[in-house]
Amino acid sequence: MAKGYIEFDYEFCKGCELCIQACPVNTLVLTTKMNKKGYRLVEDAEGKCTGCASCALVCPDAVITVYRQKKAS
Amino acid sequence: MKEGYELIYERPKSLIKVHNHYCPGCTHGVVHKLLAEVIDELGIENETIGVAPVGCAVLAYDYIDVDWQEAAHGRAQALATGIKRMHPDKYVFTYQGDGDLAAIGTAETVHAANRGENILVVFINNAIYGMTGGQMAPTTLEGQKTSTSPYGRVIDDMGAPVKIADMLALLPKTYYITRQTVADVKGVRAAKKALKKAFEYQKAGKGYCLVEFVANCPSNWKMTPIQSFEWTKENMFPYYPLGDVKTPEE
Numbered sequence: 001m002a003k004g005y006i007e008f009d010y011e012f013c014k015g016c017e018l019c020i021q022a023c024p025v026n027t028l029v030l031t032t033k034m035n036k037k038g039y040r041l042v043e044d045a046e047g048k049c050t051g052c053a054s055c056a057l058v059c060p061d062a063v064i065t066v067y068r069q070k071k072a073s
Numbered sequence: 074m075k076e077g078y079e080l081i082y083e084r085p086k087s088l089i090k091v092h093n094h095y096c097p098g099c100t101h102g103v104v105h106k107l108l109a110e111v112i113d114e115l116g117i118e119n120e121t122i123g124v125a126p127v128g129c130a131v132l133a134y135d136y137i138d139v140d141w142q143e144a145a146h147g148r149a150q151a152l153a154t155g156i157k158r159m160h161p162d163k164y165v166f167t168y169q170g171d172g173d174l175a176a177i178g179t180a181e182t183v184h185a186a187n188r189g190e191n192i193l194v195v196f197i198n199n200a201i202y203g204m205t206g207g208q209m210a211p212t213t214l215e216g217q218k219t220s221t222s223p224y225g226r227v228i229d230d231m232g233a234p235v236k237i238a239d240m241l242a243l244l245p246k247t248y249y250i251t252r253q254t255v256a257d258v259k260g261v262r263a264a265k266k267a268l269k270k271a272f273e274y275q276k277a278g279k280g281y282c283l284v285e286f287v288a289n290c291p292s293n294w295k296m297t298p299i300q301s302f303e304w305t306k307e308n309m310f311p312y313y314p315l316g317d318v319k320t321p322e323e
Contacts, residue, residue, distance in 0.1 A: 014097035014098070017298065018098055018298055018299065022257070051081050056082040058258060059102075059103075060099055060101070061102050062084040065080070066080075066083075067079065069078055
């Protein structure tokens with residue numbers, strides 16, 4: 001399975017948790033860390049990200065940037 | 074970026090990097106993002122003019138990097154008509170909620186559609202007045218509790234929810250009318266395609282296109298964002314079924 005990773009622009013996150021629900025491999029979790037606005041932040045805790053970008057597509061605040069491993073050519 | 078990785082998704086460039094005022098989990102954010110993505114992909118950021126409504130999206134001009142005009146409440150499509158007629162080479166779209174488009178602006182909506190103006194209308198239908206505190210809208214579902222229908226909407230007293238998309242589809246000069254959602258990943262992908270198609274139709278001078286979004290309002294429905302999308306799927310989709318309502322005749 002393709003491996004990927006995501007980066008969050010945490011100051012724009014509003015902790016709506018839609019990304020957690022959208023993730024098909026359930027790798028995202030809500031942490032106890034907070035941003036300046038006081039919203040709890042999401043993390044790829046288990047490192048199972050496949051780079052499918054589901055989380056980024058449903059994010060209303062465009063917080064998530066997605067990278068995926070290049071396919072060996 | 075780590076070595077050996079490629080970029081799959083990033084914030085679209087036309088989406089201005091500012092903190093928006095929308096509530097957590099609000100559909101407006103996703104629809105703004107999709108519009109920005111489509112504008113980026115078509116490379117039309119210098120040729121697009123948006124018309125902002127009154128409602129939650131009143132500040133849309135601060136968020137998407139195209140030219141904007143702010144309309145009086147409900148009058149967005151009348152204004153868009155004028156803009157498009159003066160600048161037929163520009164892409165003109167309006168961005169309106171259900172209070173703006175389906176209540177105070179019904180006359181402007183119906184007549185712009187009836188004239189078949191060559192504009193795109195983005196319609197956010199969340200079955201409630203969001204900005205003013207959750208009052209009943211024309212699109213509020215039967216039995217739905219709002220601050221002005223605390224015992225639920227009663228059809229005998231208050232009329233049935235208005236299906237704007239189906240109504241406008243009956244007018245001969247409307248070209249493309251579709252109902253989409255951004256409640257899940259599949260919906261987001263389909264909605265983006267619909268928006269792109271609508272911009273392309275406008276370029277080809279085909280006429281009036283309307284993309285309705287069956288949306289949520291977590292704050293005024295008094296739910297979490299996840300609950301609100303579940304509620305949307307259970308209650309809104311049966312009354313406002315997704316898919317194309319009117320497709321162009323080939």
